[in-house]
Amino acid sequence: MEDLIPGLTDDVARECLARVPFNAFPTLFSVCRRWRQELRDPRFHRLRKSNGHAQAVVVLVQSVPDFARYTGPQTLPYRLVIFEPATGVWSSLPPCPGLPHGLPLFCRLAAAGTELVIIGGWKPPEGATTDEVHVYDFVSGQWRRGSPLPSPLRSYFACAATHDSDEGCRTVYIAGGHDERKNALRSALAYDVAGDSWKPLPDMARERIECHGVTLRGKFLVLGWLGAEAFDAAAGSWGPVEEAAGEEFYYSKTYVAREDGRLYRCLGREVMVQLEGGVWAKVAELPGEMRRARYAVAWEGKLMVMGLGHDYGFLANILDMKATTTRTTMAAATWKKVEVPPGYGGSVLGACCSVI
Known part of the structure; x- marks a missing residue:
């Protein structure tokens, strides 16, 4: 050899x-x-x-800046943007050859190992719901077409990925949403990224629309207005999220799991962590210039929160977790403002983070 x-x-x-x-x-x-x-x-x-x-890489589904003068989201072309926290560098990934008009509106984005998976959404310019799957590979720098999303066509579904670093297994889970007739769905699916194949999962206990997916301690959590459910891949079944009993996840896109096996959220102006027994402890207040948090991503010891300023412009800040976590408290976290260069302040419709 x-x-x-x-x-x-x-x-x-x-x-x-x-x-x-x-x-x-x-x-x-x-x-x-x-x-x-x-x-x-x-x-x-x-x-x-x-x-x-x-290196940690934050990936955003963000509008193209040249079209900032347009008013409706249906008219905005979207692209994949990456931010490198270690260097502060922003850049755009190569456009997908199969999407000449930009990414589908409300597509779902997941990071699976060294690959990014784009699923579904409303494909421009017609805005029709699509079953297309597109995969970007950081290793080869190329896009490829994935197996289409099985029927029914759906929108506003939960999506999250898991990655077994020992075996290289990469799975993207989706669940819920609604079909083209606006019927809420209970069904769920798993996409094997390496094998480029879909398989059905058991149905959730109830229908869930406009939901958000998180992977936490090996489970796929589906968070929505009517509480949460968790899929245990090892058991092959859904179960309730005990710590979330009775909770409504109105701002579920700001819920994120970190490598410490804990769930974080931005609720109101507070950043919180879920500790033992479902106890939520305050970690920090949002920076004063941020009016509202819209998305959050996490990696080793860091939490990046993206939102709107008082002028409704795009803002991002990174929270550095340096404290020792106890059962009921977590302190000594500090913010660092992210400098956003011209051309990268467009509207964001999705975010994830990969460590490559």
Whole structure:
């Protein structure tokens, strides 16, 4: 077998490759077969994370700035934008060849390992509900078409992804929403990203529309106005979210799970964490310039909150969690304002975070 880098042992060569920034992966991928194999190997990405070379990437479904003068959301083309917290750099991902008019309105976005999955939405310019699935691969820098979403066509559904770093398994779950006749749905599905296949899941206990998906401690949580349910993949069944009994998740898009196995939320002007027994503890107040939180994403020790300022412009701040969590309290979290350059202040319709 050919060496990864001639003249170096594979262990040393692997350490060199692991230090390359994620945005150079497409270049590495095009060099040779061995490098392509290495970049596809889950062990390579575990090495990047264990050595501290993996980079957090925040991904937004954001409107194209040249169309800011338009008034209705149906007229706005949307694209994928990435923000690199470590460097403060903003950029746009290559447009999807299969979507010449931009991303579907109200599509769902999920990060599964080194790939981004776009599902459904209202496809421009007609605005018809679509079953299309599009996958962007950070490793190759290319888009591919995924297997279409099984019927019925749906909108406003919950969506979230899980990633087993040991096996490289990547699954995107969807549930609820409503069909084209506005009938609320109980059905749920799982998409195997690597295998490009869908399989049905058991129905939820009740219909849920305009819901939000979160993966927490290996379970897929569906949060909505009428409470929450959780799908346990190991058991293959749905169950109630005990800590959320009776709770209505009006602002469910600001609920996010972090790697510490806890659920965070922005409710009103408070950022809170759910501790043992379902107790919610205040972590911080929203920054004074932020009028309302709209989306939140999380990665190692950080929580990025995006929302609207008092002039309704786009704002983003990162909360640095430096405190020790106890059962009833969490303190000493500090905010850092994110500088948003011109061209990246458009309306946001989806957000996720990947560590690559």
